[in-house]
Amino acid sequence: MEEIKVYNTLTKEKEVFKPITPGEVKIYVCGVTPYNHPHIGNARPAVTWDIIRRYLEYIGYKVKFVQNFTDVDDKIINKANAEGTDWKTISDRYIDAYFKVMDALHVRRTDVYPRVSDHMDDIIHMVEELIKNGHAYVLGGDVYYDISTFKDYGKLSGRKVEDMLAGARIEVNDEKRNPGDFALWKAAKPGEPFWESPWGKGRPGWHIECSAMSTHYLGNTIDFHGGGSDLIFPHHENEIAQSEGCTGCHFVNYWLHNGFITINSEKMSKSLNNFFLVKDVLEKYSGDALRFFLLSTHYRSPLDFSDDRLEEAEKNMDKLKDVI
Template sequence: MEIYNTLSKRKEKFVPREPGRVYMYVCGPTTYNFIHLGNARPIVFFDTVRRYLEYRGFRVKYVQNFTDVDDKIINRAREEGCDPLALAEKYVEEYFRDADALHVRRADVHPRVTAHIPDIIELIRRILDRGAAYVVEGDVYFDIGAYPAYGKLSGRSLEEMQAGARVEVDPRKKHPMDFALWKAAKPGEPSWDSPWGRGRPGWHIECSAMSLKYLGSGFDIHGGGSDLIFPHHENEIAQAEAATGETFVRYWMHNGFITVNQEKMSKSLGNFFLVREILAKYPPEAVRFFLLSTHYRSPLDFDDEKMDAARRSVERIKNSLRLLQEALSRPRREGKGVADEEFLAALERCRRGFVAAMDDDFNTALAISMWFELAREANTYLHAAGERSVCREALEKALDLAAEFNGVLGIFAVDEATGRMRLEERREEGGGLAEALLELLLEVRQEARAKKDWATADRIRDRLKELGIILEDTPAGPRWRRA
């Protein structure tokens, strides 16, 4: 398995700190609003990384934090006239609603900044003791001059970083790029006691403290969006390594930006989209498919046309799986013929291709193509069989392989009781009236067919087709799908 390491700027063979175990930290959201599509990309991708590592037999300890005290939270709370900590708690819960909808598994630990103030204070104390920070009027600043390796992640010099950053002019700093570890309290803001007076943590120290607490120095993978490389992750490294004298992280992974019409998604441009809004228009499996359909280090361009294509792609996979399930419900042969052996060999090629794709820096786009190859091989096999019985082992192997792929990619939800993928259409929260009416139409059509009223049955089928709903009459009853 190879991973592109942002620190070395190349792919490296993955060798974890401990054989058979992986320790992994991913920066989570600042909880002052619903998550947007840019937040969702790392959330979904690193969930997939974790799933694949487990698929390959590793025991994974996965930590994803919440920044629940921050300038953005404080400013939003002022606008809404509420308590900043209550606002943050509200959006932590909203985050889980959206993440659950996208089939993102909960992390082993979801630490919050406000629950780790003593850990943060202790880490700042260690940095001060090593001479890499200084106190000015209740503020504590990291002294970048005391850490010669500063800039090794972004690969930029101090002059380049300063030119590209909006640096607050503060004559109290030793260097303009020195950054806050602890901020002295301001009226009306959340604050905590510390050896330097009441205040709150700076942004960067939070992740250093929480990741070291749960994973220790030299943990395996630290992930996040590429916008975090500088200054956030650069500063994390400086703080942690100045405090411990040890390597902080072995592999740094960063996903590319979400763009809209080739422009980076941002609030200033007014082109950012909340996940909640997108899920109101598209099923979650299509959204997750879209987020994984491009290699994680490449930009991902968003528009309705691409989302529609993602939904159609998901439907193709669904239809193939339904056909396999229906074939399994009919009489099957236990023995294997030439066609069955060829199909089983094709399935094994798909499995090997999937593993090779994911082993090569988690190439989800190529891995997804192996699922389409599985669907194509299955459709060809079933079409050739026609009405004849097919091999039970071959059908079960195909469905098992699809379940393996889904276990990694997480496209479809899984029924906890049966362990099977859920392929039915999503019912919107609040009732699913349109789908309930569709089911009623199908009942009426079935009654017409039973009475040999073919004109009515055909009229319902044809009108639904005009509306984009395809009906298929199967031995197990009518089935519908979007065109």
């Protein structure tokens, strides 16, 4: 089989890809939280991994590809409360919306799209194992991961445990052993959806789902794990701590992260009002043109989105079609 090289965020080097099982590739990519229509930042990893997957298949690999939906999340619950409906109605609606625009971008479906709500048993089992292994502790109805117990914590992001402060996405609980300890399980607040667990009614923290679902479908060690570079810390760092702390096996051989999308050279953000939804872009440009544009820059580099560049992509796409 053709030799390929990939840049691995874990080693910070370009490495020759060696599959765990000859002829096969196991891929897990972090998916979206379905609380709104997908924005173009969601389209980039989808198109990038569609190409990587198609290429691996083209050179002869049998690919197993898993991408999750985070269908249990504060943003979904808030939206459901605002609309006076339940979380499932919201997540189902935006999962449909996700498939609709990804189909327009010719992104082939992955083999499985697991949802957090379908994997509570796997998640609870993994948290129980982490408590047994001494990596996690119970605090009231919550369970936290003690990052000081995992000697390799920080190996992906390059952060040092001693420098770690409570981040914005980490709930602050003064009784935690270390400020960087993160929630594996959270006690349910009134009015929230909940699941029964050995620690009472609650729901999982954000990071544990990917460790649990990756292990469920692909085994303890996988070939590729992907996602946006904004997920390196804390999400992927925490996935490593959870998975390796639970199974004792090396979790991921090659970590691949795609770059950010900027809008007219500015960071995309809701507050700057430059947050582009894929469905709105597709009203002006074809799916082929948007896909062509997303692939016009190396996946690790930042990609600048502007009408000029989209128009250019549309023209180039038309030229290609004429030639064909």
